[in-house]
Amino acid sequence: MSVDSAAGGTGSYVPPKQSRRGQVFDSVFILALLFAVLFGVTYYSNSAAAPTTSTAKPLGQLPITQIERQQYQRAIDEGLVDLKGVNDQVIASTPKSGSKQYPISPVALLVTFAVIAGYLLFVFLMSFREYREVIRERFGPPGATPSPSTPRRGAA
Amino acid sequence: MTSVVPGNPSPEEVRPAAESHGDKSHLALKKVLGPAHIWGLGVGIVLVGEYMGWNFSVQKGGMFGALIAAWVVGVLYTCVAMIDSEVTSTVAAAGGQYTQAKHMIGPLMAFNVGLFLVLEYTMLEAADANVMSYLVSTIANHLGYTGDVNQYAFIILAIMVLAFLNYRGVLATLSINMVITAIAAIAIVVLFVSTQGWNPDAQLHFHGLVSSQANALPYGWLGVLAAFQFGMWYYLGIEGTCQAAEECRSAARSIPLGTMTGIITLLMAAVLTWYVCAGTLPWQYLGVSITPLFDTALVNAGGAVATLLALGTVFATLASANGCINDASRAWFSMGRDNYLPAWFGAIHPRYRTPFRAILFLVPVAIAFAILPVLLNKPELLATVITFSILSALLMYSFMVPNMFRFRKLWPVGVLHRGYTHPLHPVPAITLAVIAALVLFATFLGYGTTLVTLVIFYLLASIWFVLFRYKYVRRGQQFTMPWPRPKGY
Numbered sequence: 001m002s003v004d005s006a007a008g009g010t011g012s013y014v015p016p017k018q019s020r021r022g023q024v025f026d027s028v029f030i031l032a033l034l035f036a037v038l039f040g041v042t043y044y045s046n047s048a049a050a051p052t053t054s055t056a057k058p059l060g061q062l063p064i065t066q067i068e069r070q071q072y073q074r075a076i077d078e079g080l081v082d083l084k085g086v087n088d089q090v091i092a093s094t095p096k097s098g099s100k101q102y103p104i105s106p107v108a109l110l111v112t113f114a115v116i117a118g119y120l121l122f123v124f125l126m127s128f129r130e131y132r133e134v135i136r137e138r139f140g141p142p143g144a145t146p147s148p149s150t151p152r153r154g155a156a
Numbered sequence: 157m158t159s160v161v162p163g164n165p166s167p168e169e170v171r172p173a174a175e176s177h178g179d180k181s182h183l184a185l186k187k188v189l190g191p192a193h194i195w196g197l198g199v200g201i202v203l204v205g206e207y208m209g210w211n212f213s214v215q216k217g218g219m220f221g222a223l224i225a226a227w228v229v230g231v232l233y234t235c236v237a238m239i240d241s242e243v244t245s246t247v248a249a250a251g252g253q254y255t256q257a258k259h260m261i262g263p264l265m266a267f268n269v270g271l272f273l274v275l276e277y278t279m280l281e282a283a284d285a286n287v288m289s290y291l292v293s294t295i296a297n298h299l300g301y302t303g304d305v306n307q308y309a310f311i312i313l314a315i316m317v318l319a320f321l322n323y324r325g326v327l328a329t330l331s332i333n334m335v336i337t338a339i340a341a342i343a344i345v346v347l348f349v350s351t352q353g354w355n356p357d358a359q360l361h362f363h364g365l366v367s368s369q370a371n372a373l374p375y376g377w378l379g380v381l382a383a384f385q386f387g388m389w390y391y392l393g394i395e396g397t398c399q400a401a402e403e404c405r406s407a408a409r410s411i412p413l414g415t416m417t418g419i420i421t422l423l424m425a426a427v428l429t430w431y432v433c434a435g436t437l438p439w440q441y442l443g444v445s446i447t448p449l450f451d452t453a454l455v456n457a458g459g460a461v462a463t464l465l466a467l468g469t470v471f472a473t474l475a476s477a478n479g480c481i482n483d484a485s486r487a488w489f490s491m492g493r494d495n496y497l498p499a500w501f502g503a504i505h506p507r508y509r510t511p512f513r514a515i516l517f518l519v520p521v522a523i524a525f526a527i528l529p530v531l532l533n534k535p536e537l538l539a540t541v542i543t544f545s546i547l548s549a550l551l552m553y554s555f556m557v558p559n560m561f562r563f564r565k566l567w568p569v570g571v572l573h574r575g576y577t578h579p580l581h582p583v584p585a586i587t588l589a590v591i592a593a594l595v596l597f598a599t600f601l602g603y604g605t606t607l608v609t610l611v612i613f614y615l616l617a618s619i620w621f622v623l624f625r626y627k628y629v630r631r632g633q634q635f636t637m638p639w640p641r642p643k644g645y
Binding site (some may be wrong): 012016018027030033037044065074080081085090092110123128137 | 215262263361363370371372374375378382385403436437439440454495497498500522525534536537540541554558601605606607608609611613618624625626630631633635
């Protein structure tokens, strides 16, 4: 997958020159992959609609504190919310019994953990391997001083 | 806190990487920024989270859940700021954490970190533009306009104007950011003063919160944990200060000063925001509000203060989008400069000295992210975009932990010139790891599918990089800092 060649006897890796078409393809590819994932997850995970009510109870009958009633009344007066909206919000925020509020599926948790661990393992192991190659080319073999011909991009 | 090693050049002495390239290699990014610009960049990206977004943590965990999230996630970001200040004051190059990863971990991790940065900021920018168009509609309605406001026009206009500003030069871009961010931050203080926040019995009411535990912590401690995900909004993006390192007059001074004052500003803003909102609005409403600070001002102060908060909301949104364009383009540009992405993106404008191709390329991408939820009438697409942004940031924080350990191990204190050396190592790194894991778990509770899908995206992108992209990268030249050989290699 890579082209190794000796450059001027230094042993530096000389990468191939990428064509214009290749550059465009690479730019489009990474974006296409991103959009595919973005749309995939959006259409796959149907968000549950918040519960609503068809009949709006007055503030006095809602299971909220007296201060919250006053605060809601001011919000209604300012046009931030209407009574129907208040009813919907109070219903939606009522805690569900037991573990239904935040259900945890052990299988889903395990799969998530495995995917993240697999990803990190791949990235770190590959990176460390590539890093050794970078250091060897930049500084020479272990114990050697950097070759004057080694490009020191960014060095003063 | 500062260590200088004779014989090792400071970051300011390091010529930018672009200088050694081909025909146009003499071009480099302009070094014109100071600590105030860095503060404006970091706080500017984040402050919109105080104006909107943080309050969804109330929906997840109640009022106290949101407050605990503000504190715990605040500790996470303090650790991020400390680590970034040390590493970036030494690695003074555009790309920030991407460049750090390149020097500390390796190329594939650097590629991933570059993508984390680009996605985090481009998606945040898109969300900002989308919310901006909603705000314009809302404000127009408040002013008595009864017709429909074309959201597309405002989304496109906001992104194009800000991208043009970024294209023309970094000094003007971040100077404007600094000013509008300062106005937005002062607006929060004005709201606190106008509600007589120092006297909790005057206009604010906390009885609803303290009357019973069921009211303050409606979903228990698991709800508190779930709130951590949206607690990120209080501070998300402060790490973006690192992207400007190559454009600072003195990165070793500006980055630590700008970043640390930035996180202090945000910690204060987070607590003030929670305090005035919690004392004004019922938690059931606050958990779903789009503009909680503006609503609080409307209910509790009205008049000029409400107008100021409306202005603050718009300014915070613009500052965030502006900073995001700046940061995403620097990360994309840096990857192009190293051939991690097509080299075409690694160009600097001959006159304005900005990474103009990276800026222009990301404009249609951001517009697409912002417009598609409206165009397809799929508001949940915007939620996915925002979650992608948060998760990308979270993955990056996870990377910062081994990055910090390796930085101290490969080049121990005293070996390199450090503009700032953070205290108590490795406590901040370990704390960051623990809290980042907790936030990942919180994200699993609310957006488990999105989390797995995003990780699979990064895995696929990594495989693509290894198989098809890395062959275009010069090996030794990636290491651009004039440092000694890393210890152990």
